[in-house]
Amino acid sequence: MHILSAALSTLSASPTAGLLLAGELAAAAWMVERFARQTIKIRKQDQALAYERIFSRSLSRLDHEVYLLLRRSDTFPLYVAGDLPGLTGLTLEDMQRDIACFFQLMSAADAKTLRRMLEEWDRSAPLRLTFYSKWGDRWLELCALPAENSHYTMLNLRDVSTLRQRQEEMARQLEEAQAASRSKTEFLSRMSHEIRTPINGINGLMTLTRTRLGGSNPEAEEYLTRAEDLSQHLLSVINDILDLSRIETGKTELEQKSFDLYALGDQLRSMFQKTVEAKGLRFHLEFKNFTVRYVVGDQLRITQILLNFLSNAVKFTSHGEISVTFRQMMRTDDTVSFLVAVKDTGKGMDPKFITSIFRPFQQENASIAKTYGGSGLGMAITDQLVRLMGGEIMVDSMPGRGSTFTVYLHLPMGDSPALVAEQKEETDDFSFEGRRILMAEDNETNAEIAVSILEEVHGAHVEVAHNGREAVDMFSAHPAGYYDFILMDVQMPVMDGRTAARTIRALPRPDAKTELIFALSADAFSEDERQSVEAGMNGHFSKPVNYDELRRCVGTFFKSREDG
Template identity: 40%
Template sequence: MKKWLKRLSPGFLAILFCLISIFALMTMLHMQGNARVINYTGIVRGATQQLVKQEMNSFPNDMLLAHLDGIVSELSTGEGENDLIVLPDKTYQALIQQMQQEWSELKVEIGRVREGQSSRQLYELSESYFDLANRAVSAAERYSEMCVTHSIGVLLCLNGGFIILFILLRVSESRQKKAKMALDLAENASRAKSEFLSRISHEIRTPMNGITGMTAIARRFVDDPEKMTDCLNKIDLSASYLLSLLNDVLDMSKIESGKIQLDEQPFDLTELLNRIQGMFWQKAEDGGVILSMRCEELSVPQVIGDNLRISQVLINLVSNAMKFTPPGGSVTLEARQTAADEKTVSLEFTVTDTGIGISEAFQQRIFDPFEQAQPATARQYGGTGLGLAISSSFVKLMGGTITVHSKPGEGTQFVVSLTLRRSFAGTAAGPQTGKDGTVCDLTGVRILLAEDNAINAEIATLLLEDVGARVDHAGNGKATVDLFSVSPAGTFSAILMDVQMPVMDGLKATLAIRALNHPDAGRIPIIGLSANAFQEDMKKAREHGMNAYLAKPLDPTRLYQTLEQVMIRE
């Protein structure tokens, strides 16, 4: 329908324009005819007055008499040599009929005057005739004015219709252009997502192949501890990479739905940068890349912000720099304080590499989701094309900016600018490890584990028993509440509570435990366990009475550190 409307609209405009032109031409012709009628009606009045004067003064004028006779007749019939039209006005026509009748009487009286009779009657008839002619002229003028007003109204309507149709056509074209642009954007987005799905499929299958392949090899070398350890290490690397892919996809999904929330807590910038350097030094050494960190002019190292998101942004940038920098190159992470006042501190994080660089064209879309410089990039360097889009979204959410400066073959520099609040209370105590970097000792500690998945329960139990803890397992939330409610005071030092369980989920079970009339109900630490790692999930867990929250898959070190922080020791 819209397609036909688009095709027919120019035709409608052309037809309407022709109608306006034809009507305007007809109106002008009609106005010209009206003007001639008014003019000749006035001529009749003036010429008759002249004729009567001549006749009364004994100067006969048969030529003028015949001329007036023809005009009066033509004003009524429209037939004659003066090209007059019949004015279709009832008042005017009635007056013309009276004029014809009185003209006939005038002609008779003129004949009598010529025969020598008194001119008194001719004079009286002429005065009545002049008044009648004046009224006819006025009637013709009023009719002409009415025609002009009507024509103006019609022309305004036609022009208004023309303008409206023209505007509608332009609006329709504009909407169609916008719709086409939206369609093109949707198609581009769909194509980008299709390419992304192809890449993510490849990226997922690669670590999965490593996990399944190393598992098969490990089974063949169960009697070879060295080979077994090597397989397990490679399985762990593949699983970590697979988890990072999953986190990227989930983060992008959250960003697109607008559900990302910041968790602003005190932290130390120096510790953050040292931690990032520690994550990459081995990779840099293995790849022959010089990794350095500069942390200068930080007079306010303790700030309040989303430590996790800032870390994720910088890790993404350093990881990309490492990926695209060949052996012998360098990667530098620099933090610089640009301004500070009593409440805030402005920071600039710069990640510079001497890698392959980025083309100017790709720099324009580098922060768009699912984008990579070219298909070969994914094949050669891997990745999903989400890291920079996620980083850009996090920086914008924190009120900052992220920019890129690069030339192909000359390296790349990313600059992140953030303004954070100053922390005056010091940083929150971070997770603590045991002496000499070992995990804490949980010997003699009894923990209640609520987990419905048998494999997950086995993993958690093994991890806890490995550091000396005793574990009691409950398969759902209700069983956990029941087991805790009948336990003597001090039996359990902590509860590990899976969030999604049958019969009663972990959130409801936590509320039920907190509501028990039990000596430990209000003070026993409850740590939530879930595969949902979003901020609102953690917030909801705390609102339901949980003391901490761990995302699956469980990181053993993080598990031990969290227990050490929250656990009540007898």
């Protein structure tokens, strides 16, 4: 304050002297400010050096990780942080004398790979290599990082032995789980085959019994009807269990064929309208906003999904109505997105149950299973199938207010109506009467029953081969046109059915390529059908055989030949 007062007094007394004093004060202030800035800079540098020392010491104490700074031109190691000797058995001096000693830690193949990777590395991204170290019996991961200065490379080397062991353990556990899953699927597949074969015989015997009774015993007819219903229920449970198992293991293949959405709607109407109306309910099916009729997908599986929804709607609805709505939502150049909603006015569900409805064997409560039956697998399979198709399911339900199940699908658009119209249609009026059939079947009981049904019920003449080799020999021993068609079991001794079909197709006679051959098999999936077709067969029928369906389908081929 005294200096300032003196300055002001001097300025007022002598302007020239005041100016000189003001300049001296400004210079002094600038020097003070510069000194302060230098002091702050020095303090910051000291702090930075302190941080660097702390960081370097911390790195030097790393037991399982090392950082190396290399000169890029000759890979000369300049600086190391971390316990290099403890991790590699090498010192910085060892590597500076000869960098080749580092490559001797790994196998010759890994060393060659690393050298090539370093030569080809464009430094745009980190370079990584995991290798087994000969020193210390451990797995090391090397990561090359581009340094800020392009003349240098930063290497990070760390011990990943524990991580590697965990990965190997997890891989082992995964393989064991997959092996167990495969074993389960194979077991279920074998059991399915073993169960379907006797069911085929049981159904055949019931058909023969009904035929021979000729309606003479109404009570026996009723028992047969109940037995057939139970047989179909048992078969549906087997199908559901095997379906779910194969879906979970990724063995289910979806067909990609063009089909008619409106024909699918008509199929659902014909299957459910009478049943629904017989319960005193209204049935309504409609299409909204559709500009696309034909799509590409697995029609059988989509039908299976909607059948599950409709079956549950019929089961749990005692008054009101059931409606099915197809609605187109969006169309691009080659894809159509649409929904199918099945709505009922039934008993509805507790919202808490909706969260678990798609889990296997889940039903809302024990009374549901006792009152309505069911295995609790249908919805789990439905959910898995929709996921396989890349679709989604929405459920809206409240107790006493009914339920709405909506499936959203996104499918490629299908062929034009003209092309789809060319597809074969089943012929209902075709008859086996007077037809000569070669049947290959190794199960004696099933062979006897099939022969009885085809001859007594359908009027055909059947000759039996007990394995594929016999079937080939019997076909070869007769002239062209002797057999109208061949029914070929798939799993047989000596020669299986698919091999027999390929052998027949390869025979040097004109009719070998055109003879109709149909697979009869306890293997009932689309991939089984595909394998039969690839083997040269014209179709695939799963056991238990529906002989009316077989007759209609075989008739389709005969009609096609007559029209052609």
